[in-house]
Amino acid sequence: MVLKWHKIAEDISELNISPTGLTEIEIAGKKICIAVYNNTLHACAAKCPHASGVMAQGHIDAVGNIICPLHRYKFALQNGRNVSGEGYFLKTHPIEVKKEGVFIGIIQNSLF
Numbered sequence: 001m002v003l004k005w006h007k008i009a010e011d012i013s014e015l016n017i018s019p020t021g022l023t024e025i026e027i028a029g030k031k032i033c034i035a036v037y038n039n040t041l042h043a044c045a046a047k048c049p050h051a052s053g054v055m056a057q058g059h060i061d062a063v064g065n066i067i068c069p070l071h072r073y074k075f076a077l078q079n080g081r082n083v084s085g086e087g088y089f090l091k092t093h094p095i096e097v098k099k100e101g102v103f104i105g106i107i108q109n110s111l112f
């Protein structure tokens with residue numbers, strides 16, 4: 001497995017972040033939820049690990065958890081830990097803003 005970086009935008013403004021601080025993109029065949037909390041970008045799986053709620057349709061709470069719109073499970077944006085105690089884990093991805101653009105890291109199964 002290898003972490004591959006993909007450019008997703010020239011600039012954060014191209015990401016069409018909603019007023020809730022969330023949006024969904026598709027890159028390398030994967031749908032990814034992008035979140036902005038405290039002026040920092042985070043990236044996680046687009047679907048909730050519980051029952052496939054669309055995370056970009058949820059919201060972010062005051063301490064930086066993303067909340068699924070379906071059953072309101074909470075996950076820490078920093079590491080995907082389920083902080084509402086139900087034992088699920090939301091996959092997260094590294095995301096970086098550089099002067100060349102916005103990049104997301106996705107683990108892929110092969111080098112090619």
Ligand code: FES
Pocket residue numbers: 048049050051052053068069070071072073
């Ligand atoms: S689908 Fe997300 S909490 Fe149930």
